[in-house]
Amino acid sequence: MPSRRQVIASGGLTAAALAGAYRSFDGPVEPSSVATASVEWPMARADGAGSGYNPDASGPTDEAAIRWVEEIDGLRYPSSPILVGDTLFVVGRDRVAALERESGDVRFTRRGSYQSSPAPARASAYRSDTFAVAGEGGIYGLNAAGGYELFGRSIGVERWHAPDRKPNRRISAPPYRPPPVAIGDTIYAIVPETNRVVALEANSGRVDWSHEIGDERSSQPTRPVVSDETVYVASGPTTVVALERASGARRWSVELEYRDDELLYGSVLSATATSEGVLVPRRQAISLLDPADGSVRWEYVHEGSVLADPITGAAAVADGRVFVTDGETALHALDLETGEREWRYEYGLQVNPVVADGVVYLSYDWLDELLAIDAETGDQRWRYEFGFDRTVGYSSPIVGDGVVYVAGPNRVIALEEATEGEDE
Secondary structure, three states: OHHHHHHHHOOOOOHHHHHHHHHOOOOOHHHHHOOOOOOOOOOOOOOOOOOEEEEOEEEEOOOOOEEEEEEEOOOOOOOOOOOOOOOOEEEOOOOEEEEEEOOOOOOEEEEEOOOOOOEEEOOOOOOEEEEEEEEEOOOEEEEEEOOEEEEEEEOEEEEEEOOOOOOOOOOOOOOOOOOOOEEOOOOEEEEEOEEEEEEEEOOOOEEEEEEOOOOOOOOOOOOOOEEEEEEEEEEOOOOEEEEEEEOEEEEEEEEOOOOOOOOHHHOOOOOOOOOOEEEEOOOOEEEEEOOOOEEEEEEEEOOOOOOEEEEOOEEEEEEEEEEEEOOOOOOEEEOOOOOOEEEEEEEOOOOOEEEEEEEEEEEEEOOEEEEEEEEOOOOEEEEOOOOOOOOOOOOOOEEEEEEEEEEEEEEEEEEOOOOOOOOO
16 A cells, blocks of 8 residues: 555645545445444553453453354464454454454454554544554554455555565564553554654554663563553663653653562563552562652562563553452552552453453463453453463453453454353
């Protein structure tokens, strides 16, 4: 697809004609695919703040049963799905897929090797949103309507690549890049294999601003989080920065103190923006930072063994509680205001918890199971084993209207509340 600049240069088109030219590449857009549903989960970890929580969402609480399973060839190592309108979108190795959320019917699949969950941004020049995903060599803006499949080739799927020239070759790799965040018509993202956080314009991928964090050889930036007019980024090994959302100018930057072997093995993980401050997990602790200057308000030491990872180990926040895994022994629930522990649940894996309607949901990419934990007490509500042949490559769950969704190896799974007498 020609870029915005190429179209302008070649034709000197009016704005109206240019918009029409863009829209011709969108492909068919069904009304149901762009309608607004009552509950959405529009990006990884639910929102720009990375809360992992939607107060309007609900999933199975007492027992779970399969609502539907849809098999999709090539959907290996999928990222966490998203829900936009009536459509569930998922990105995996070699595939981008869109499914009808109620039935699981496939709306389209397209070839493409991308490495993160998508984030939808408003694109005024098109009939459909632009989905921002991280991939080899940068950030890609995808056509949310899917473009076309012609003679086995995907046409009109990629709208742009940013911030630099698109690489000459593409690789097939698991989606392990920090996912972008989209707010309105602006995309905030970490440029893969760099120490740069950028703000991109959704129509063309134009860079509105760019900020480098630390040294490129040692810095490990994680998913940005956005709260009000500030973008926060935690970057290994111990840096946390706050940037002006409009300009990218630095408001503050702090270095968290090492604990024990964190100097050798530790790294801060992706932050979560909350009403009380900015939560930053690391190898053996989690800290709440003051959003005004980055000073530490409280620190909870769990003595765990959290590993440096660009996409897992983040904290979820719901109803005044913090939920975070320590990577070795437990899921911890903390009081957001004080940092005091309320309960712990034995769970030795490093994941991103998600929360809906008083339930914490946990899944791990090397286990074919989903756990539901009571958010108030820490008691296990239920455990569901998928029982498929392949047990590697499960995504973090997301939650909608009474349904929890998980992408797995070559399939997408929807679980709902089990009815009386129904097999689990």
